[in-house]
Amino acid sequence: xxxxxxxxxxxxxxxxxxxxxxxxxxxxxxxxxxxxxxxxxxxxxxxxxxxxxxxxxxxxxxxxxxxxxxxxxxxxxxxxxxxxxxxxxxxxxxxxxxxxxxxxxxxxxxxxxxxxxxxxxxxxxxxxxxxxxxxxxxxxxxxxxxxxxxxxxxxxxxxxxxxxxxxxxxxxxxxxxxxxxxxxxxxxxxxxxxxxxxxxxxxxxxxxxxxxxxxxxxxxxxxxxxxxxxxxxxxxxxxxxxxxxxxxxxxxxxxxxxxxxxxxxxxxxxxxxxxxxxxxxxxxxxxxxxxxxxxxxxxxxxxxxxxxxxxxxxxxxxxxxxxxxxxxxxxxxxxxxxxxxxxxxxxxxxxxxxxxxxxxxxxxxxxxxxxxxxxxxxxxxxxxxxxxxxxxxxxxxxxxxxxxxxxxxxxxxxxxxxxxxxxxxxxxxxxxxxxxxxxxxxxxxxxxxxxxxxxxxxxxxxxxxxxxxxxxxxxxxxxxxxxxxxxxxxxxxxxxxxxxxxxxxxxxxx
Amino acid sequence: xxxxxxxxxxxxxxxxxxxxxxxxxxxxxxxxxxxxxxxxxxxxxxxxxxxxxxxxxxxxxxxxxxxxxxxxxxxxxxxxxxxxxxxxxxxxxxxxxxxxxxxxxxxxxxxxxxxxxxxxxxxxxxxxxxxxxxxxxxxxxxxxxxxxxxxxxxxxxxxxxxxxxxxxxxxxxxxxxxxxxxxxxxxxxxxxxxxxxxxxxxxxxxxxxxxxxxxxxxxxxxxxxxxxxxxxxxxxxxxxxxxxxxxxxxxxxxxxxxxxxxxxxxxxxxxxxxx
Numbered sequence: 001x002x003x004x005x006x007x008x009x010x011x012x013x014x015x016x017x018x019x020x021x022x023x024x025x026x027x028x029x030x031x032x033x034x035x036x037x038x039x040x041x042x043x044x045x046x047x048x049x050x051x052x053x054x055x056x057x058x059x060x061x062x063x064x065x066x067x068x069x070x071x072x073x074x075x076x077x078x079x080x081x082x083x084x085x086x087x088x089x090x091x092x093x094x095x096x097x098x099x100x101x102x103x104x105x106x107x108x109x110x111x112x113x114x115x116x117x118x119x120x121x122x123x124x125x126x127x128x129x130x131x132x133x134x135x136x137x138x139x140x141x142x143x144x145x146x147x148x149x150x151x152x153x154x155x156x157x158x159x160x161x162x163x164x165x166x167x168x169x170x171x172x173x174x175x176x177x178x179x180x181x182x183x184x185x186x187x188x189x190x191x192x193x194x195x196x197x198x199x200x201x202x203x204x205x206x207x208x209x210x211x212x213x214x215x216x217x218x219x220x221x222x223x224x225x226x227x228x229x230x231x232x233x234x235x236x237x238x239x240x241x242x243x244x245x246x247x248x249x250x251x252x253x254x255x256x257x258x259x260x261x262x263x264x265x266x267x268x269x270x271x272x273x274x275x276x277x278x279x280x281x282x283x284x285x286x287x288x289x290x291x292x293x294x295x296x297x298x299x300x301x302x303x304x305x306x307x308x309x310x311x312x313x314x315x316x317x318x319x320x321x322x323x324x325x326x327x328x329x330x331x332x333x334x335x336x337x338x339x340x341x342x343x344x345x346x347x348x349x350x351x352x353x354x355x356x357x358x359x360x361x362x363x364x365x366x367x368x369x370x371x372x373x374x375x376x377x378x379x380x381x382x383x384x385x386x387x388x389x390x391x392x393x394x395x396x397x398x399x400x401x402x403x404x405x406x407x408x409x410x411x412x413x414x415x416x417x418x419x420x421x422x423x424x425x426x427x428x429x430x431x432x433x434x435x436x437x438x439x440x441x442x443x444x445x446x447x448x449x450x451x452x453x454x455x456x457x458x459x460x461x462x463x464x465x466x467x468x469x470x471x472x473x474x475x476x477x478x479x480x481x482x483x484x485x486x487x488x489x490x491x492x493x494x495x496x497x498x499x500x501x502x503x504x505x506x507x508x509x510x
Numbered sequence: 511x512x513x514x515x516x517x518x519x520x521x522x523x524x525x526x527x528x529x530x531x532x533x534x535x536x537x538x539x540x541x542x543x544x545x546x547x548x549x550x551x552x553x554x555x556x557x558x559x560x561x562x563x564x565x566x567x568x569x570x571x572x573x574x575x576x577x578x579x580x581x582x583x584x585x586x587x588x589x590x591x592x593x594x595x596x597x598x599x600x601x602x603x604x605x606x607x608x609x610x611x612x613x614x615x616x617x618x619x620x621x622x623x624x625x626x627x628x629x630x631x632x633x634x635x636x637x638x639x640x641x642x643x644x645x646x647x648x649x650x651x652x653x654x655x656x657x658x659x660x661x662x663x664x665x666x667x668x669x670x671x672x673x674x675x676x677x678x679x680x681x682x683x684x685x686x687x688x689x690x691x692x693x694x695x696x697x698x699x700x701x702x703x704x705x706x707x708x709x710x711x712x713x714x715x716x717x718x719x720x721x722x723x724x725x726x727x728x729x730x731x732x733x734x735x736x737x738x739x740x741x742x743x744x745x746x747x748x749x750x751x752x753x754x755x756x757x758x759x760x761x762x763x764x765x766x767x768x769x770x771x772x773x774x775x776x777x778x779x780x781x782x783x784x785x
Contacts, residue, residue: 004736014627063620064738066567188558506579
């Protein structure tokens with residue numbers, strides 16, 4: 001296998017997005033097939049690459065026949081390809097819902113083109129080994145997010161997408177600023193070479209670069225002062241968009257965070273402060289993320305709108321993951337990965353099932369959950385199971401993740417340990433509002449008129465996608481040792497900066 | 511107070527922005543021991559792009575491959591190399607006389623293709639958000655508009671063709687040429703009420719975009735790497751040199767022109783009035 005074919009994961013979606021966009025009669029009839037076939041191709045091809053990575057280790061893909069650091073390159077490693085496969089599965093599920101729902105008749109061709117570009121952009125963000133290339137595709141990623149948020153063309157969704165546009169364009173500007181700074185002082189944009197030389201630059205410049213990069217992805221990470229867009233955009237967006245936003249968008253930004261901070265900047269080593277600039281980055285980030293966890297959980301607790309509750313609880317989970325990553329230790333990283341697994345699988349399912357339970361109600365607030373167990377039995381059960389998984393009942397990934405989080409901060413007693421109070425608070429609040437929602441499902445609705453004329457159609461696409469996700473959840477529940485080895489291997493890769501540099505720049509030292 | 515009115519949030523956002531602003535000022539006061547890279551960083555020889563300017567990436571990579579360490583390229587930048595002479599040197603690794611074009615479409619071509627998609631997706635977003643809107647028709651063109659357009663059209667057409675074909679020789683290339691083509695379509699719309707179908711434009715846009723990526727992808731099968739140069743590069747400085755860049759830039763100009771014309775047409779007439 002030519003390793004340079006990895007680029008097909010990005011180019012095939014782009015080519016088919018151009019193809020899908022063509023206003024030709026033949027394509028109008030067959031664009032759905034092209035759309036689904038492309039996603040399936042990406043899924044299968046990434047599985048193929050994964051098998052090669054397992055055999056031979058990290059693969060490097062060269063673009064334009066120019067070896068890095070001169071040309072752009074892609075790096076497929078165990079961590080990145082596994083991440084991609086998980087995201088492709090979530091994407092496939094939401095794509096199935098989008099294709100078979102048929103309520104965007106006029107624009108369906110255009111939207112599928114946008115979704116394919118979304119697919120290409122996040123594949124590239126995860127695989128890239130070049131900083132400016134990351135910026136370009138991050139831009140495409142943000143723009144496609146803006147478009148899919150505004151799809152419903154209502155007051156809420158347009159408001160949400162404009163808010164997102166403002167915040168993400170500030171973020172892009174910050175990212176560009178950081179890239180310019182890095183190029184000015186290091187003379188390169190290749191991630192491996194940046195990693196090689198990052199130690200040599202001063203603490204000031206390190207802080208500068210880190211804070212600007214951080215600021216650029218904060219809006220996608222839904223951290224508190226930058227997450228004001230989610231209240232409108234989740235509530236106003238379509239169901240498949242909620243799945244994409246909660247299952248993919250923030251997870252991709254988390255990937256950027258992990259790759260940048262751990263592999264490139266070697267974060268645990270730079271958390272020490274110097275004499276001329278007394279700043280403890282770790283303490284600062286911890287305070288910031290704790291504040292974000294508290295605010296997000298409180299907003300979720302006080303909200304009435306179902307989608308808003310789920311959105312803010314998702315934001316709180318992302319902040320918890322960042323909280324775990326800030327520790328800079330292997331156990332913190334494992335805890336973050338467990339929580340990411342739990343988020344990727346159960347959050348889309350929560351959105352999907354809650355959408356089906358509240359379907360047909362005028363206001364999608366807590367009261368619309370009443371009597372759900374009788375109206376929509378299948379989806380109510382899905383909701384309950386996924387809520388149990390998400391909040392972290394014993395033997396679920398979220399449970400182990402939170403346990404690891406406690407272990408990370410409590411195994412070594414110092415003043416960071418006090419921050420555990422925030423996590424305990426967060427878990428308590430989360431339990432409370434999820435069980436309030438589950439409780440509502442069993443209450444009889446007195447205001448409900450008996451209207452037997454409405455047919456209780458069970459859409460096949462929803463049924464199948466719900467079934468797929470719930471079966472993945474149950475597999476994780478029965479065999480918790482599946483992810484044990486995977487996480488060990490991932491943390492070894494992420495904390496091994498030397499191997500990453502060797503793959504790309506120092507072929508002789510193997 | 512409504513649920514979404516979150517003024518505390520606004521306060522914190524401003525506070526955070528203020529802190530970032532203060533932070534931005536810090537590097538200005540950095541005292542001496544800042545940049546610890548060995549040589550003067552202002553020297554171009556400390557940057558990757560020095561190899562681009564001498565069109566010697568392939569040679570340098572060969573030397574580096576023998577030593578097995580690609581990060582030490584700075585040390586061999588001082589070695590002597592063959593000069594590149596205008597209208598004399600032939601069969602270089604890329605034949606573009608304009609160094610910027612050689613970087614934009616060859617060494618870092620993937621970024622440029624990404625920027626093409628940025629434009630494409632923005633225009634799709636525009637048309638999706640503005641669909642289902644009805645626009646008030648404009649007044650018929652006046653005498654001045656008609657005459658002005660009549661006078662300017664041929665010049666604009668000529669300029670756009672010149673800029674797109676000379677992208678590899680002089681400043682310019684696909685993106686500016688595309689914008690000029692879009693200006694032309696705006697002029698035609700104002701002056702002549704010349705109405706073209708959006709579907710036609712969409713077809714041109716997607717076909718040329720498809721072709722750009724397809725031609726780049728052919729490199730994967732012919733040279734073994736995406737965007738690899740599989741056409742002859744010719745003599746530096748001649749019009750017919752570096753054929754791949756020439757073809758790609760012409761396609762890019764068509765694509766950008768059609769795309770911006772779609773934007774203008776959508777903002778001018780709306781999608782519903784498309785006849």
